[in-house]
Structure formats: structure tokens, C-alpha cells
Amino acid sequence: MINKLLSKNNSVLWIIALASIIVPFFLPNRYFQDIAVMTFLWAGLACSWNLYSGYCNRLSIGHAAYLGIGAYSSTLLYVNFGISPWIGMIAGGAISAVAALIIGGTTLRLRGTFFVLSTIAFAEILKVMTITSKDITKGALGVFIPYEPGFSNMIWASKIPYAFLTWIYMIIVLLICVKMERSKLGYSLIAVGENQEAAENLGVNSSRTMLIAFVMSAVLTSFGGTIYAQYIMFIEPTSVMSLMNSINFILLAITGGMGTAFGPMVGSFILTPISNLLRGYLSSVSGLHTFVLGLILIAILLFRPDGILPQLKLFFNGLIKKSKATKGV
Amino acid sequence: MEQILQVFISGIFSGGVYALVSVGLALIFGIIGLVNFAHGEYLMLAMYFAYWMYNIIGLDPYQSLLINLAVMAIIGYLTYKIIMERVLEADHSIQIILTLALSMVLQNLALMLWKADYRNIRIDMTTDTTHIGFLTLSTPRVVAFVIAIGASVLLYMFLQKTYTGAAMRAVAQNGKAAQLMGINLKRTYGLAFTIGISLVGLAGLLLSPIYPAFPLVGSNFSTLAFIVVVIGGLTSIPGAIMGGLLIGVVESFAGYFAGPAYQQAAYFLLFILVLIFKPNGLFGRS
Numbered sequence: 001m002i003n004k005l006l007s008k009n010n011s012v013l014w015i016i017a018l019a020s021i022i023v024p025f026f027l028p029n030r031y032f033q034d035i036a037v038m039t040f041l042w043a044g045l046a047c048s049w050n051l052y053s054g055y056c057n058r059l060s061i062g063h064a065a066y067l068g069i070g071a072y073s074s075t076l077l078y079v080n081f082g083i084s085p086w087i088g089m090i091a092g093g094a095i096s097a098v099a100a101l102i103i104g105g106t107t108l109r110l111r112g113t114f115f116v117l118s119t120i121a122f123a124e125i126l127k128v129m130t131i132t133s134k135d136i137t138k139g140a141l142g143v144f145i146p147y148e149p150g151f152s153n154m155i156w157a158s159k160i161p162y163a164f165l166t167w168i169y170m171i172i173v174l175l176i177c178v179k180m181e182r183s184k185l186g187y188s189l190i191a192v193g194e195n196q197e198a199a200e201n202l203g204v205n206s207s208r209t210m211l212i213a214f215v216m217s218a219v220l221t222s223f224g225g226t227i228y229a230q231y232i233m234f235i236e237p238t239s240v241m242s243l244m245n246s247i248n249f250i251l252l253a254i255t256g257g258m259g260t261a262f263g264p265m266v267g268s269f270i271l272t273p274i275s276n277l278l279r280g281y282l283s284s285v286s287g288l289h290t291f292v293l294g295l296i297l298i299a300i301l302l303f304r305p306d307g308i309l310p311q312l313k314l315f316f317n318g319l320i321k322k323s324k325a326t327k328g329v
Numbered sequence: 330m331e332q333i334l335q336v337f338i339s340g341i342f343s344g345g346v347y348a349l350v351s352v353g354l355a356l357i358f359g360i361i362g363l364v365n366f367a368h369g370e371y372l373m374l375a376m377y378f379a380y381w382m383y384n385i386i387g388l389d390p391y392q393s394l395l396i397n398l399a400v401m402a403i404i405g406y407l408t409y410k411i412i413m414e415r416v417l418e419a420d421h422s423i424q425i426i427l428t429l430a431l432s433m434v435l436q437n438l439a440l441m442l443w444k445a446d447y448r449n450i451r452i453d454m455t456t457d458t459t460h461i462g463f464l465t466l467s468t469p470r471v472v473a474f475v476i477a478i479g480a481s482v483l484l485y486m487f488l489q490k491t492y493t494g495a496a497m498r499a500v501a502q503n504g505k506a507a508q509l510m511g512i513n514l515k516r517t518y519g520l521a522f523t524i525g526i527s528l529v530g531l532a533g534l535l536l537s538p539i540y541p542a543f544p545l546v547g548s549n550f551s552t553l554a555f556i557v558v559v560i561g562g563l564t565s566i567p568g569a570i571m572g573g574l575l576i577g578v579v580e581s582f583a584g585y586f587a588g589p590a591y592q593q594a595a596y597f598l599l600f601i602l603v604l605i606f607k608p609n610g611l612f613g614r615s
Contacts, residue, residue, distance in 0.1 A: 059422045061429075106605050112421050113364050113563075117555050118604055121597045124552065128594040243548070247429055254426055287440030287544070294434035301427045302415055 010178070013262040017174060020269070024163040031280070033159035037231060039272040040166035041224060046252035046264030047173040048220035052213045053250075054259040055186065057193035059116050061246045062103075062123030066218040068130065068241040069096045070225020075143050075235055076136065078153070085154040089226040093219040099126075100218035101211070108210045123246060130237040142236030145229065154230040162231050169227055170265065173220050177261040180213075189213050193259070244290075251297055257307030266309050271296070331463055336585045337578060338464055344577020345474030346532050350550055351557035351569040352481045353528035359564030360501045360521040363413060364425050367432035368554055369547025371526050373439060375401050375533030376542035380448045383537075389452045390537045391472070397534045398527055405526025409519050417518065432551070439544035447541035455538050473535035478570070480531055484524070485566045497521060501564060529554075549593075556600040562610030571612050 024036040045067070053060045073095050074088025083091075107118040130137050137143070149155050156162060180186040188209040191199035200206050229235045239245075256267030271293070278289035304311060354368050375397055382393040390397075412431065416424050457468035488494040499507040500517045508514045532550075540546065557576050561568030576596050583595030603611060 057420075057422060059425055061425075106601070110604060110608065113358075113425075114559065114604060114608065116364075116425055117559060118601065120552060121556070121600050125594055125597045125601075128590065128597075132590050132594075244433075247433070250426055250429070258422075285441055286445070287437035290433055291437035291441060294430045294437065297430035298412070298427060298434065301423055301430065302412070305419065305423050 010262055013265075016269075017171060017262070017265060021164070021167045024160060030159055033163060035273050035276045037159055037162045037166050038276060039268055040163065040170045041227060041231070042248065042252055042272045043265040043268035044166065044170035044173045045221060045224040046249050046256075046268050047170065047177055047261070048217055048224060049249035050217075050253045050258060050261075050264045051173075051177055051180065051220065052189075052210070052217035054253055054264070055181075055189045055193055056210060056213060057259065058210075059250065060119040060214075060217075061116055061243070061250065062119030062121075063217075063221050063249050064241045064243070064245040065123040065126045066096045066100070066221040067225040067228065067245060068126060068235075068237065069099060070222030071229035071235045071240050072130065072137060072143075072225075073222075074226040075145060075229045079143060079145060084152045085226055085230050086152070089223055092222045092226050096218045096222035097215050100215040104211050104214040104218075108207060108214060120243070120246075123241060123243075127237050127241040130241065137237070140237060142234055142239075145233040145235075147233065154227075155233070165227060166231075169224060174261060174265065176216070176220070180216075181261055185209060185212060190259070251293065253307075254297070255300055255307060257309035260307075260309055263307050263309045266312070267307070270308065335464055336581050339466065339470075340578035340581030341574055342466060342470045342474045342577070343581065344574035345477040346536055346573075347550075347553060347557055347576055348481055348570045348573025349477035349532040349535070350529050351554040351561065351573050352484060352566055353525035353532075354554045355558045355561065355564055355566060355569040356484070356521055356528070357525040358558065359566075360497050361413070361417070361518045363417075363522075364421075364428065365525070366425060366428040366551060367435060367547075368525075368529055369549070369551030370432045370435035370439075371401065371405070371529045371547070372533035372536070372550050373542065373544065373547035374404065374435070375530035376537045376540070376546060377439065377443060377448070378530075379534045379537040380450055380542050383450050383452075389454075390450060390534050394531075394534060398531060401530025402523050402527045405523040405530075406519060408526070409522040413522060414515065414518070417515075432548070436544050436547070443544070445544060447543050449541045450537050452538055467539070469535075469538040473539070476535055477532065480528060481566070481570050484528065488566065493520070553596070556596055559600060560603050560611050562612050565610070565612060568610060568612035572610075575611075 020040070024033050027033050027036060049060065049063050052058070070089070070092040073092030074085045077083040077088040077091060078085050103119075103122050107115055107122070110118055131140050133139070145155070147155065149157050154165075180189075188199065188204045188206075191202070191204055192206045192209055196206055225240070228240070252267035252271055253264040254267070255271050256265065257263030274296075275289060275293055278292055282288040282292075300307070350368070350372060354365060357363055357365050357368075378397055378400060379390045379393060382388045382396065383390065386393075388396075408431075412427065416427055454468050454472075459466050459468045459471050488498055496507070496512045497517055497520070499510065499512060500514060504514055507517075553576065557572040558569055560575065561570075561572030576599075579596050579599055580592045583592045587595070
């Protein structure tokens, strides 16, 4: 039965995704609840990244830029003008869409390494701009969000509402990814990712397809950026827009499985808790937890380049066959 | 006017080291087709090695040059054998993420072993200046420039004039055809990777009297080298040299007119302009 569920519309994965909201209620304290929030948030973010880079097989190592746009847009609107982050989130999405249209319009036609490098370049330029335009962004000092709990401020005292918020964010991104997978856009995107010339010969408008997916990916990432800012309540260019954040999107997606709707979620469910626990327990040696993460990533790339998700499916299939075999005897 | 010339010349001189870093990257990319995002981390390792040689044994960077080269060559070869050889046939994105992960591992290894402190080598020459006409230049930079350009030119001659060099160029043009002509593909790849890493190690050594060693020192140089290589036409060695000098000058002028904060932004902007208007690089063949 599990096999059937796995092959049909990812039902088991849907059940895991939907049921995961129970977890924070059983966690003993704020520390573990915080890990749950980060896991949901990064699952949503990695799925957003995957929407373009995973399906189209073109790495963006600059998605921290959209995370930053989302975080800064809502925060600056809130801190300076008192505009609710819920509205700021939409504004950030709009700004990200414009940025993605400009960046995508100039770079999406680039192939392979050129595209990858251009995404890094844009993210770095945005970071430098954020640091240097001190009048607007307070530069490298960063921006504090005053603690005024309330739904309209997207600030709560307990971690549970944050867990709900990030979980809903994750579910929405998943829904969009699954819907897109079965749409004309999704099929075209995967075709372009596999072979752009062949797809074009079959009548796929590749540049339009890529641009739409790229903008969608950027906007969803930006929404996550707003949630991130409201949760951490302090943003600063070098931590929000760091290359390390950009790499984290890829790390989670690759670990679970790039180009599958649920892969990045699985990646985050496995790696974000490990990463945070390592950081907590190995904090005496600085660098150790990133070192271990790097080794995990290298091991996955060398031995399981498709990610863990296909492996999990095989494992379930094996279990089912075994149980059938024993019953037969 | 004199000031402008001074800014220009100091740009050229820092560009020499950028050229050497980039030449190694261009060689690896040109021959193996591998994008090495961990390139700068080898520069960092070489800087630390130079620092420890100076602090423990008392050899200044110029005295430990040959040992440093040898150690970096061994590290390069081991990296190739243990990791890179397994992904030669893999997807482009797998290779990119793998080298990114490698850079994460090396950076944090350095952080664990040597902490985040800045490690400076203070030899007499560090503060020396050389005067050429009305120009004043820091002596270690002049030495670095001369050795860097010398090494880059030597590599170019090696590729053009020797049998092994010709074999490497053949592999760069068409690996399968070269293999059919009896060239050992994997050995050539190994050699290219080893030379590339040795060169970036040499650059690290030359920088060590001017620049402090710290775990993240490589990341700036990695991105810089990528930009240089793209501007230079990806696989071309002379292109990488010219690109390195150009970036040095751009950085120098941006620092002079707009302030140090804009140096990085300036060459990223140049990079994007090149990508949009001359995607094959300023010095690349179309």
C-alpha cells in the first residue's frame, strides 16, 4: 500500500508534510521549537529555489538576494512607516519580481557556468548596495525590529504561531510546485532543463518559460525572507545575503533530490535539524558544524547524486517486497 | 595626472597576482572542463603554509617557495585523485556543488585548526618601497608581480612548446579524439589540476607578505578569479593574464574615485556588462 501511495501523487509525502505540524507541539522547549520553525522555513525556501533551479537544472547561487529583498522590504516599511509586514511581504514580492525580471532577462540566456556566475555576481552587487546605501538600510549595522507582539505585526511571544506560519508557507510552496509540475509550464520547464534545443524545436518558448519560473521562484523566496526577518527580528546584509545562505538552498535541495517537488522538503527535514543540533552541541569548536555539513554534502554528491528521496522510495519498495515474500511463505 | 598614473600602475601591479590565480583556474577549466569553486581555498592553504614556515622554521616566503610549490602540488594531485576524478563525467551542476562543498570543508577546517585570527608575516620587505621615476610602489608587490607574470608566461610557453603541453591543448579541444590519438586522458587531467593548484598556491605565497592569512581569505579571490576568467574568455591563458591586469586596474580606480567599499561592486558590474555585451569574453575568440 505504501508503494501505491508513493507512486500515486506522492501521498505519503503529502501526509508527512501535513502531519509535520504536530511536531512542534510535542517538543519540550523553545530551543527545539526554534529548530522546527527553521526546518519549515528552510523547507519552503529550498522548495522555492527548486521551482526554477531544480526543475530547469540551472543552478542559481544567488537566491540569498531575494531572501534579502523580502527581508529588507517588509522590515524597512514596518520600522519606518509602521506598515504591517503582511503588506510588506506583498511589497517585497513585487520588488523581487521586478528584480528577477531584470536579472532573469539579462542572464537566463547564458549557459552553464556563465549563468551560475552571473547569479553570484548579482547577489554580491545587491549585498554591496545594501551595505553602502546607509541612509536607507542602515548599512552593515543592520536593522532591529522592535518587539511588539500582535498578529498584524507578525510578531508573537510563543514559537508555536511561527511554526504555523512557516508550515503554511512550506505547504503553499509545495502546492504551487506540485500544481506546476503537472501544468504546461512545468512540462516545458523540465523539457528545457533536459535539452533546450530539443524543447525549442518542439515549440516550447524556452526564454518565456524560464523567465516565468525564475520570477515565481524569486517571489516565493522573498516571502520566506519576510518571515525570516519577522522571526529573527534583526537583519544585516552580510548574514541575510551571504553566499552561505545561497549555498544552503542548494544543499537542502540536493540532499533531498533536485527537481522533485518534495525533495527539498525531505532535505530540510533531515539536514536543518542536524545542522542546528550540531551547531548547538559542537559550538565549542567554531567551524565544526559547517565542516560536517560540507562532508555530508560531498558524500551525497559522490555516492548519491540524485539525493535521498529516490533512495527512500527504493527502501520502501524493498520493505514491501520483503513483507510480501514472507507472507507468501 | 601623476596621481592617475600612480593609481593605474598600482592597479597593474596588484593585477599580476590576480592573473596568476586566474591562470590556474583557466587551465583547470579549459582542460578538464571543471569549475573549481574551491580555487581560492588552495590560495588560503598556501598562505597558511607560508605563515607556518616563517613562524616555526624561520624561512621567509621567498625562501620557502619551492617547498610550498611541492606541497601544493601534492595537495592538488590528492584532491584530483580522491574527489575530482570521480565526477569527471558527472553533470555540470554536480561538479559545481561539489567544489562549493569542498570550499566549505576547507574553510571550516582552517577555522577549526587555526582560528579566525589574522596571521601576518612581517619581514623587512613588507614595508619596503621601490621608486620608479615619480612612482612609489611596495616592494613585495613588485616582486609578486614579476614572479606572477613570469610564471604565467612560463605556463603559456609550456603549453605551446612542449609535447606534454601540446597533449594538454589537444585534450582541451577534444578529449575523446585526443584519447584515440594515444593521450592518457586521466593523467593529463591530473597534471592540469596539479599545475592549476600549484599556481594558485604560488599566488598565495606571493601574497603572504602583503596580505594576512585567515580562513575566509580565499573566497574573495575565488569570485575574483571567476570574473577574470570569464572576462578573459574562460579557457584562454593570455586572456586570463589580461583579465587579471584589467580587474586590478578597475579595482584600483574604483577604490580611488568611489571608495574601497565599491571595489567589488565595480568589477562585478564590469563582469555583468561583459556577460551581456561580449559573452565570449573581451579577449576570447568568438
